[in-house]
Amino acid sequence: MGIFSSNKPSLPSRVRALSEAADLAEGRSDDDVVAGAQRVVRQVDRRLAFSGEVTVVALAGATGSGKSSAFNAVSGTTLAEPGVTRPTTAKAMAASWGAEPPSELLDWLEIPRRHTVTGGADDLEGLVLLDLPDHDSTELAHRAEVDRLVQLVDMFIWVVDPQKYADAALHDRYLKPLVAHSGVMMVVLNQVDTLSETELERCLTDLRRLLDSEGLKKAQVLAISAKTGRGVDTLRKKLSRSIADKQTAARRLSGDVDAAAAALSVEVGSAETRGLGDARLKQLHKALGEAAGVPVVTEAVLKAMRRRGAAATGWPALSWLTKLRPDPLRRLHLDQFSSRSKKQNQLEPARVQRSSLPSGTGVQKARVDSALRALADDASQGLPRGWSAAVLQASRREERLLADDLDRAVATTDLAMERGQGYWKLVQMLQWLLIAVVLVGLLWLGANFALGYFQLPRLPDAYSYRGITLPTMMVFGG
Numbered sequence: 001m002g003i004f005s006s007n008k009p010s011l012p013s014r015v016r017a018l019s020e021a022a023d024l025a026e027g028r029s030d031d032d033v034v035a036g037a038q039r040v041v042r043q044v045d046r047r048l049a050f051s052g053e054v055t056v057v058a059l060a061g062a063t064g065s066g067k068s069s070a071f072n073a074v075s076g077t078t079l080a081e082p083g084v085t086r087p088t089t090a091k092a093m094a095a096s097w098g099a100e101p102p103s104e105l106l107d108w109l110e111i112p113r114r115h116t117v118t119g120g121a122d123d124l125e126g127l128v129l130l131d132l133p134d135h136d137s138t139e140l141a142h143r144a145e146v147d148r149l150v151q152l153v154d155m156f157i158w159v160v161d162p163q164k165y166a167d168a169a170l171h172d173r174y175l176k177p178l179v180a181h182s183g184v185m186m187v188v189l190n191q192v193d194t195l196s197e198t199e200l201e202r203c204l205t206d207l208r209r210l211l212d213s214e215g216l217k218k219a220q221v222l223a224i225s226a227k228t229g230r231g232v233d234t235l236r237k238k239l240s241r242s243i244a245d246k247q248t249a250a251r252r253l254s255g256d257v258d259a260a261a262a263a264l265s266v267e268v269g270s271a272e273t274r275g276l277g278d279a280r281l282k283q284l285h286k287a288l289g290e291a292a293g294v295p296v297v298t299e300a301v302l303k304a305m306r307r308r309g310a311a312a313t314g315w316p317a318l319s320w321l322t323k324l325r326p327d328p329l330r331r332l333h334l335d336q337f338s339s340r341s342k343k344q345n346q347l348e349p350a351r352v353q354r355s356s357l358p359s360g361t362g363v364q365k366a367r368v369d370s371a372l373r374a375l376a377d378d379a380s381q382g383l384p385r386g387w388s389a390a391v392l393q394a395s396r397r398e399e400r401l402l403a404d405d406l407d408r409a410v411a412t413t414d415l416a417m418e419r420g421q422g423y424w425k426l427v428q429m430l431q432w433l434l435i436a437v438v439l440v441g442l443l444w445l446g447a448n449f450a451l452g453y454f455q456l457p458r459l460p461d462a463y464s465y466r467g468i469t470l471p472t473m474m475v476f477g478g
């Protein structure tokens with residue numbers, strides 16, 4: 001699948017491919033995985049429909065890590081209330097930079113509390129900064145809101161503090177599952193004013209090592225103090241850069257497509273599609289032919305052909321006797337006259353009547369069955385179980401029609417009984433010629449006998465060999 005190549009096709013075309021794959025996998029692969037892929041397709045379509053000029057960045061983290069403080073420090077406002085008595089509101093808050101607030105995008109994100117940041121430098125133009133609820137809140141609704149928005153935002157800033165940066169709740173529940181999005185992820189170590197420089201260094205090294213071990217090498221790490229303002233400028237610069245190339249949203253969505261495609265690919269398998277083997281096809285065709293009565297027809301045609309050949313080429317004086325025997329094709333109602341043979345007034349089956357064929361026996365049907373199964377097994381080799389079951393099912397879907405089609409195929413086959421009869425004519429002509437020779441010889445001998453009786457001179461001997469005359473030769477030779 002092109003989805004995994006390093007030289008990736010465009011995001012829209014990859015989404016269409018994912019959509020098609022998910023639709024095809026429906027009912028054949030794990031329902032959750034398929035639903036997940038379909039959700040990603042919907043989300044990408046929705047997000048791409050909104051302006052690419054806007055980048056939505058979420059400040060997320062544990063209670064008291066300093067999300068609200070960082071929000072205020074970056075925005076240069078006091079919109080967020082740091083350190084308020086918990087629980088705080090379950091809803092996220094948004095601050096947007098730029099002349100026009102992206103209302104429709106915020107509607108889609110379902111964020112009711114919105115502010116527009118005016119004044120100051122416009123290096124953050126196009127940024128929508130979200131202050132999320134605490135992911136470790138005792139309130140279920142808060143955690144649910146975090147989980148919902150984590151699916152939708154373009155970029156993450158995980159705010160951690162020196163005490164809880166290695167917290168398993170954060171790493172296991174959020175960071176590791178978001179590995180496909182490490183390119184749009186920052187981990188900000190806040191409250192560094194509480195650390196000595198050596199402690200800070202040790203802390204940063206440990207955090208980096210931890211993230212690397214989780215496969216989050218691309219995630220950026222930054223130390224700030226929302227209180228003293230240390231590192232906040234750097235954070236703003238990094239944000240500004242992420243916004244400037246306007247690719248952050250696409251990068252996030254691309255990660256979603258990658259993750260969904262990878263999950264789906266496990267369900268679909270990566271087996272090469274094999275063609276149908278010749279030997280297996282032959283086996284199936286043979287079984288089908290037998291079930292449809294082809295050998296019976298072949299046998300009957302052969303017998304009929306022999307009989308007719310004998311009738312046509314046998315001694316004309318006796319050939320009527322052969323015609324008295326029943327035609328083997330009549331039993332199968334194969335003795336239909338084709339328009340062509342009617343003209344020639346010749347018995348010639350052109351078509352087989354379907355109703356007259358013996359229907360396949362149990363053995364023959366079982367043979368078709370096993371040939372079909374062998375073919376389906378072959379074709380679905382290496383596929384996950386749901387898919388090989390689908391192949392087998394598909395191979396049987398037209399089974400009812402198959403019997404009909406087979407009957408029709410046999411019934412509409414031209415038996416070509418008129419072929420190969422040219423030499424019958426030749427033999428027939430030869431027969432009559434020889435009979436004529438015998439008759440001429442007899443007449444000749446008779447004439448000589450009559451002439452001798454009346455003591456008249458006999459006919460001159462045209463030719464004789466060792467005393468045997470030509471008319472005698474004609475009679476016996478003919």
Ligand SMILES: Nc1nc2c(ncn2[C@@H]2O[C@H](COP(=O)(O)OP(=O)(O)O)[C@@H](O)[C@H]2O)c(=O)[nH]1
Nearest residue numbers: 063064065066067068069082083191225226227
């Ligand atoms: N020393 C210090 N305290 C901070 C810093 N950032 C936030 N705090 C304090 O940590 C507490 C929680 O901060 P808050 O922004 O409300 O965290 P939130 O729960 O993640 O939104 C507040 O009392 C802040 O004053 C910082 O950089 N240094």
Ligand SMILES: [Mg+2]
Nearest residue numbers: 067068081082
């Ligand atoms: Mg807060």
